Amino acid sequence: MKDYLPNVKLEDMTREKYQHFLDEYGSTHAKETVSKLNSLIHACIKDAIYDGHIKKDFIQRTNLVYDKSKTWKIDYLNIDDLNKLVNHLITTRNYHYS
Numbered sequence: 001m002k003d004y005l006p007n008v009k010l011e012d013m014t015r016e017k018y019q020h021f022l023d024e025y026g027s028t029h030a031k032e033t034v035s036k037l038n039s040l041i042h043a044c045i046k047d048a049i050y051d052g053h054i055k056k057d058f059i060q061r062t063n064l065v066y067d068k069s070k071t072w073k074i075d076y077l078n079i080d081d082l083n084k085l086v087n088h089l090i091t092t093r094n095y096h097y098s
Helices: 015-026 031-050 079-092
Strands: none
16 A cells, blocks of 8 residues: 555545545456455454544445456356267266376
């Protein structure tokens, strides 16, 4: 976070500043990466609130921003393709390796 918010102290952090950080960071990272980072930071903020270092949870009601081109989409085989794959593997298997 120091690269994106170099001189911001924890007690000076606001929801707007954090959202700006998410916008900048998320523009070059995948959804999963942004989500994991946000979860880790949120856990630290909850501890800081519990310990009395800050009073407000500035992460609440922020929106995760991410680069959709870096987010992987998982395509699954349909039943016909799965059957073709199984049949191919059965007919071409090498009995020396099973």
